[in-house]
Amino acid sequence: MRPAGALDMPNELLTATFSHLKNTADIQSARLTCRRFEANSSRFLIPLVRVEPQSASLRRLDRISQHPAIREGVREVAIQLTYYDATLAFEIADFTSTNAERVEREKRTLLWLISHSYLPPGVSRQRGEAAVSRADAIIDSWKNAGPDTPENLSPEEDQQYQDLLNVAFDKYGSRYLNQAGMLENGTFIHAVGAAMARMPCARTLAFQGKTELTQRQEKDFLFRMEDLEEQCEVMAYPLSREQARFQLCGPRVGDLFITLPLAVHKAGVSLSELKISTYLALGEDLPELETSKITSALQGLRAVNLDFMWDELPNRSYVHHICSLLNAILDTDSLESISLSFDCEFDTLPLLFSMGPILTRRQWKNLRRVSLSNMSLHLGELALFIANLGAPLEGFHIDAIHLLSGTWAEGLDIFRGSVAMLGGDRIEVRDPSGAEVETKLSNDETTAMFEGEGGRRSTAEAYILGHTYTNPLQGVMG
Numbered sequence: 390m391r392p393a394g395a396l397d398m399p400n401e402l403l404t405a406t407f408s409h410l411k412n413t414a415d416i417q418s419a420r421l422t423c424r425r426f427e428a429n430s431s432r433f434l435i436p437l438v439r440v441e442p443q444s445a446s447l448r449r450l451d452r453i454s455q456h457p458a459i460r461e462g463v464r465e466v467a468i469q470l471t472y473y474d475a476t477l478a479f480e481i482a483d484f485t486s487t488n489a490e491r492v493e494r495e496k497r498t499l500l501w502l503i504s505h506s507y508l509p510p511g512v513s514r515q516r517g518e519a520a521v522s523r524a525d526a527i528i529d530s531w532k533n534a535g536p537d538t539p540e541n542l543s544p545e546e547d548q549q550y551q552d553l554l555n556v557a558f559d560k561y562g563s564r565y566l567n568q569a570g571m572l573e574n575g576t577f578i579h580a581v582g583a584a585m586a587r588m589p590c591a592r593t594l595a596f597q598g599k600t601e602l603t604q605r606q607e608k609d610f611l612f613r614m615e616d617l618e619e620q621c622e623v624m625a626y627p628l629s630r631e632q633a634r635f636q637l638c639g640p641r642v643g644d645l646f647i648t649l650p651l652a653v654h655k656a657g658v659s660l661s662e663l664k665i666s667t668y669l670a671l672g673e674d675l676p677e678l679e680t681s682k683i684t685s686a687l688q689g690l691r692a693v694n695l696d697f698m699w700d701e702l703p704n705r706s707y708v709h710h711i712c713s714l715l716n717a718i719l720d721t722d723s724l725e726s727i728s729l730s731f732d733c734e735f736d737t738l739p740l741l742f743s744m745g746p747i748l749t750r751r752q753w754k755n756l757r758r759v760s761l762s763n764m765s766l767h768l769g770e771l772a773l774f775i776a777n778l779g780a781p782l783e784g785f786h787i788d789a790i791h792l793l794s795g796t797w798a799e800g801l802d803i804f805r806g807s808v809a810m811l812g813g814d815r816i817e818v819r820d821p822s823g824a825e826v827e828t829k830l831s832n833d834e835t836t837a838m839f840e841g842e843g844g845r846r847s848t849a850e851a852y853i854l855g856h857t858y859t860n861p862l863q864g865v866m867g
Contacts, residue, residue: 437465439597440581441627442472442568447580454584463588466581468645470598470630470667478565484558488624489531495610496524512611520614526550527614553617557624564625578649582656594653594660596646598630598667599698630667646714647683654686661689663718666696668734669703669711680717687718692726699733708742715747722754730762739791739822745770754779760786765823768795768803775807782812792823798862804853818849825865838862 440450446469454460477484502508503517529539530550538547571577585591613620646665653660695715703711719727731744745766753774759782771790792800804811804818819839826835838861841847846854848861 435459435463437467438463438591439467439469441469442572442577443564443627444567444571447571447577450584451580454587460588461590463591465593465595465662466585466588466591467595467597467664468581468649470596470645471627472630473561473565473568473627475565475569478562481554481558484561485531485554488554488557489528492524492528496521496528499524499610509609509611517611520611523614524610527553530554549617553621554624557621560621560625564627568627575648575652578645578652579656581649582652582654582658585653585658586656592658592660593662593664594650595664596667599696647679651682651686659689660687662692662694663687663690664694666694668698668700680713680720683714683717684720688721689723690718690721691723693719693724694726694728696728696730697732699731702733702740703742705742708740708744712744712746716750719747720751722752724753725755726758727756728758728760728762729764730760732763740765743767743770743793745774748774749777752777752779756780757782758784760784760788761790762788764789765791765793767793768800768824771800772803775803775810778810781810782815784815785811786817786819787821788817788819790821792821792826796824796862797821797826798860798865801849801852801860801862805855808853808855814854816850816853818847818853825862829865 435453438450438453440446450466453463477487499517499521503514503521506514508514508517526542526546527550530542530547531554533539533547538544542550571580585594613623650660650663697711715729729744729747731740733740743766744764748761748766749770756778757780800821801818804816808816821835821839830838838848839850841850846856848857851857852860
């Protein structure tokens with residue numbers, strides 16, 4: 390009798406074994422071994438699909454959703470908030486100056502690397518200097534508006550760089566029209582909804598706009614100066630959400646947060662998790678809300694993770710509108726986890742208006758994990774939120790919360806009195822502001838009170854957990 394081998398294992402064990410592979414390359418290797426390995430490992434090949442509002446990206450999503458094995462393993466669809474700018478698409482002068490400035494910036498970075506001997510391994514100084522010379526030639530060609538060839542270029546070189554510019558401009562314009570059309574007529578949202586309906590485990594929808602986590606792998610500047618086809622492709626890339634918000638190009642970012650979940654719901658998909666991480670440009674008008682439709686579409690949500698970055702502190706009206714949108718999203722008994730963060734990129738001052746209505750409008754029957762960061766709240770709103778919890782939490786984390794009324798001494802007492810409901814030793818309270826913390830304590834005193842050292846609990850958390858008897862803020866008057 391021969392010893393048993395991997396191929397003697399039942400499919401269930403093979404599948405369980407492949408589920409422990411975390412590296413895509415390992416799964417790809419397993420799929421190439423034999424048909425049984427391919428059949429039982431394919432579902433782990435693509436757990437997350439990133440999608441941009443472009444036809445090529447939609448075609449890839451469609452192929453994945455049609456594959457009988459790979460689609461079984463997709464858990465999350467992440468929408469990359471990248472946009473094409475109408476001005477760059479139709480005004481070649483703007484397109485030229487934008488790309489010339491980019492080449493100039495990257496050239497200066499390469500010069501610094503050369504001067505400090507920080508070039509990548511295997512890249513000689515001579516090769517780096519050749520790339521700098523190519524960059525200078527490209528910039529001179531693009532900035533030359535007249536019929537004459539720049540003195541340092543041959544007519545053939547000048548024509549080559551002008552052709553590069555024109556091809557990239559045409560490609561950018563074509564992609565702009567393609568994206569604008571699919572967003573305007575609903576093709577994009579309906580295609581994403583249909584694809585998610587074909588993938589039985591894809592129940593997480595994410596919007597990514599704070600980092601450029603796209604399918605593209607941009608080659609470094611030195612390589613692109615040696616391969617102008619690659620440089621042409623980079624020139625035709627869309628703007629990230631971070632760039633687009635300053636030019637207010639593309640659709641209003643809030644529109645997709647509403648229209649896409651509605652389209653996914655209409656396709657028959659009940660989302661279990663919604664994640665939004667993006668910049669919010671206050672110059673944009675927020676969309677009109679149909680709160681009942683949003684709430685109905687998201688009744689199955691179990692987890693919500695919202696990470697917003699303002700470009701400036703919003704006014705009362707904007708805060709009210711955002712709270713209305715988030716109340717519609719969070720209005721379901723199925724929620725088990727919420728994580729909310731509202732930071733401001735260019736202003737260190739706290740938000741002047743409370744975001745407490747997000748927390749106080751309902752009972753939280755099944756909530757188990759809570760993380761709140763960079764929010765302004767009234768102490769009474771925090772207390773009401775805790776009172777509305779239906780069961781003990783498994784984790785409670787607050788960071789950079791600013792009190793608009795009440796005191797942190799009272800807050801610590803409330804947390805201590807609710808310690809069992811807030812998850813016991815899973816409570817974390819970090820970096821508070823407002824009330825007596827702001828008016829009576831120095832930064833060093835606040836850090837000493839709310840930051841633990843060497844893995845130990847902070848003074849404030851030790852009091853909340855009952856490890857000490859005296860409120861560390863007792864006697865500190867707001």
